[in-house]
Amino acid sequence: MLNWKKYRPIDWALVAIAVFMPFLPLVDHNGGHINVLVNAGIYMMLAIGLNIVVGFAGLLDLGYAAFFAIGSYTYAMVASPQFGLHFSFWPMVLISAFVAALFGVILGAPTLRLRGDYLAIVTLGFGEIVPQTFLNLAKYTGGPNGISAIDQPKLFGYHFGLNPLPYYYLVLVLIAFSLIVANNLRTSRLGRAWMAIREDEIAAAHMGINTTTAKLAAFSLGASFSGLSGVVNASLLTLVSPDQFKFNVSITVLSMLVLGGMGSLPGVVVGSALLSILNFFILPQASNLAATVGLHIDFTSYRFMLYGIILVAVMLFKPEGLWGSEQRKAELKESGDIAKAENAEYEEMPRETV
Amino acid sequence: MAFFALKNVTKTFGGLVAVKEVSYEIQPGQIAAMIGPNGAGKSTAFNLVTGLYVPTSGEIEFDEQTIGGKKPDFVCKLGIARTFQNIRLFAFMTAVENVMAGRHVRMGAMLWDSLLHTPKQRAEERRVREKALELLRFVKLERHADDYAHNLPYGFQRRLEIARALASDPKLLLLDEPAAGMNPREKEDLMGLIRAIRDRGTTVFLIEHDMGLVMNISERIAVLDHGEKIAEGTPVEIRANPRVIEAYLGKSA
Numbered sequence: 001m002l003n004w005k006k007y008r009p010i011d012w013a014l015v016a017i018a019v020f021m022p023f024l025p026l027v028d029h030n031g032g033h034i035n036v037l038v039n040a041g042i043y044m045m046l047a048i049g050l051n052i053v054v055g056f057a058g059l060l061d062l063g064y065a066a067f068f069a070i071g072s073y074t075y076a077m078v079a080s081p082q083f084g085l086h087f088s089f090w091p092m093v094l095i096s097a098f099v100a101a102l103f104g105v106i107l108g109a110p111t112l113r114l115r116g117d118y119l120a121i122v123t124l125g126f127g128e129i130v131p132q133t134f135l136n137l138a139k140y141t142g143g144p145n146g147i148s149a150i151d152q153p154k155l156f157g158y159h160f161g162l163n164p165l166p167y168y169y170l171v172l173v174l175i176a177f178s179l180i181v182a183n184n185l186r187t188s189r190l191g192r193a194w195m196a197i198r199e200d201e202i203a204a205a206h207m208g209i210n211t212t213t214a215k216l217a218a219f220s221l222g223a224s225f226s227g228l229s230g231v232v233n234a235s236l237l238t239l240v241s242p243d244q245f246k247f248n249v250s251i252t253v254l255s256m257l258v259l260g261g262m263g264s265l266p267g268v269v270v271g272s273a274l275l276s277i278l279n280f281f282i283l284p285q286a287s288n289l290a291a292t293v294g295l296h297i298d299f300t301s302y303r304f305m306l307y308g309i310i311l312v313a314v315m316l317f318k319p320e321g322l323w324g325s326e327q328r329k330a331e332l333k334e335s336g337d338i339a340k341a342e343n344a345e346y347e348e349m350p351r352e353t354v
Numbered sequence: 355m356a357f358f359a360l361k362n363v364t365k366t367f368g369g370l371v372a373v374k375e376v377s378y379e380i381q382p383g384q385i386a387a388m389i390g391p392n393g394a395g396k397s398t399a400f401n402l403v404t405g406l407y408v409p410t411s412g413e414i415e416f417d418e419q420t421i422g423g424k425k426p427d428f429v430c431k432l433g434i435a436r437t438f439q440n441i442r443l444f445a446f447m448t449a450v451e452n453v454m455a456g457r458h459v460r461m462g463a464m465l466w467d468s469l470l471h472t473p474k475q476r477a478e479e480r481r482v483r484e485k486a487l488e489l490l491r492f493v494k495l496e497r498h499a500d501d502y503a504h505n506l507p508y509g510f511q512r513r514l515e516i517a518r519a520l521a522s523d524p525k526l527l528l529l530d531e532p533a534a535g536m537n538p539r540e541k542e543d544l545m546g547l548i549r550a551i552r553d554r555g556t557t558v559f560l561i562e563h564d565m566g567l568v569m570n571i572s573e574r575i576a577v578l579d580h581g582e583k584i585a586e587g588t589p590v591e592i593r594a595n596p597r598v599i600e601a602y603l604g605k606s607a
Contacts, residue, residue: 181469181470184468184469184470184471185468185469187471187479188463188467188468188469188471188475188479189458189461189463189467189468189475189478189479190463190465190468191468192447192451192454192455192458193455193458195444195447195451195455196444196447196455196458199443199444199445199446199447200442200443200444200445202406202426202442203438203442203443203444204444204455205425205426205427205430206404206406206426206427206430206435206436207427207430207435207455207456207458207459207518207521207522208426208427208430208431208458208459208460208522209427209455209458209459210425210427211427217465327446327447327502328446330446330502330504330505331445331446334445334504
């Protein structure tokens with residue numbers, strides 16, 4: 001059923017890069033490069049998860065890092081000297097995803113009655129509350145020092161250790177899995193319900209879609225992906241601490257979506273890859289390069305200024321994102337029609353409760 | 355209990371009485387209408403039926419149940435589907451996706467099926483797509499299946515909304531001013547379509563301004579004015595009713 005003509009050369013280029021990725025370490029023996037890619041992969045998983053919430057269901061979540069924190073801490077607590085527990089890594093991948101999803105439901109249930117800006121503000125609050133909680137529950141979480149000496153995975157007697165290479169393959173597998181699952185969701189009954197809610201919530205409810213359940217599903221499924229990446233993150237760094245999950249993580253992941261194109265899976269991959277490479281590779285390299293010519297500029301500290309410039313440029317020249325979906329492109333073309341939007345808002349009388 | 359009945363339904367918004375003590379019963383297989391001047395409370399009545407508003411008092415019965423105050427998705431599941439006065443399609447979904455979304459409530463795919471695309475899920479998706487295409491043929495939009503709803507001409511959007519509503523196999527279809535903005539030719543087609551819907555076994559309840567259309571196809575008409583039902587009967591009775599004439603044309607001096 002594939003329509004081959006539909007694919008542009010650049011689509012094939014993306015596929016070619018994806019196919020090449022497993023073979024990259026054979027060509028590039030630089031452990032530093034592999035490390036950069038592992039970190040990029042962790043962010044890519046986060047972006048795939050957040051895309052379900054923001055891109056598919058249209059719920060602006062500014063506190064996504066909270067779930068990343070929950071996923072990371074879940075593994076850290078049961079696989080470190082903190083409580084003397086040393087659970088195996090592999091089942092914990094699934095368990096952490098499940099725990100993050102559960103917290104998605106817990107945090108989502110009271111907030112998802114809200115819409116648009118209000119939801120954004122409340123999720124922003126949750127994004128702050130969760131790391132603060134980990135900071136203050138020092139008895140269980142080690143407070144500001146976090147939890148250290150976290151176990152690293154073992155596979156058939158092979159210890160992952162400090163070598164980034166096994167993590168690289170682990171992350172590749174998890175990303176492939178995440179992409180397949182996210183795409184399945186998109187093209188399913190639930191994905192269609194999300195799309196309908198994003199387009200017109202009242203009409204969606206009148207089509208028999210239980211909007212509360214569907215939104216909760218988006219929130220918790222999106223959170224589960226950050227559970228996956230949290231486990232990998234914790235075991236890779238062997239350390240979790242509250243300052244790893246600050247607001248800037250949520251914003252970085254959201255910027256990846258905006259750059260690549262919300263709601264578009266190739267867009268998410270491209271956006272997160274580009275920002276990660278900028279973040280973890282180009283900026284540090286630029287600083288090093290400057291140092292060799294005697295300039296002491298820390299380019300990494302200009303990161304957020306650069307994000308800002310990039311986002312403004314994207315909004316101006318390609319608002320649907322570098323690899324935006326056709327749908328979003330069409331939507332944005334119409335968004336100039338402000339009068340109509342205002343009219344629709346006027347009609348949108350909220351359902352009353354007795 | 356009746357197939358469908360409004361029983362002394364009242365709805366107030368603050369001090370404004372939008373619908374006052376309205377009772378109206380519809381028999382299965384009928385084409386029933388509710389007419390009245392602008393602001394008479396017709397759309398409010400629809401919104402009460404589909405659960406967008408909760409009645410202040412009174413009861414709404416449908417299919418052996420009372421549905422007043424139930425949520426829209428529950429009401430849809432019971433078998434009431436609707437269209438909207440100001441078209442509310444999923445603008446940037448294709449026509450066929452719109453209709454498939456309308457089928458949501460009759461689909462069985464669980465979270466697990468959606469995540470993994472189980473064979474059961476894939477078979478269901480195929481069936482639902484086929485059903486959606488069939489409905490698009492029914493409203494003569496099959497050539498536009500892959501166009502965004504937003505890009506369709508106005509009259510087509512109205513028909514697409516009807517197809518989307520029919521996707522949930524409703525027992526009762528509520529049409530909120532289906533002929534608004536249509537030209538005479540389109541109205542003619544619409545009447546044929548409404549009759550065809552009734553002949554498929556769906557009871558139709560419509561709100562309309564267009565007297566010609568209402569008198570032509572309705573078997574039962576209720577007239578609302580200032581939130582109150584001032585008359586009910588067959589088109590012939592309504593046409594001769596002095597209170598109706600008064601509501602529409604004003605009191606003679």
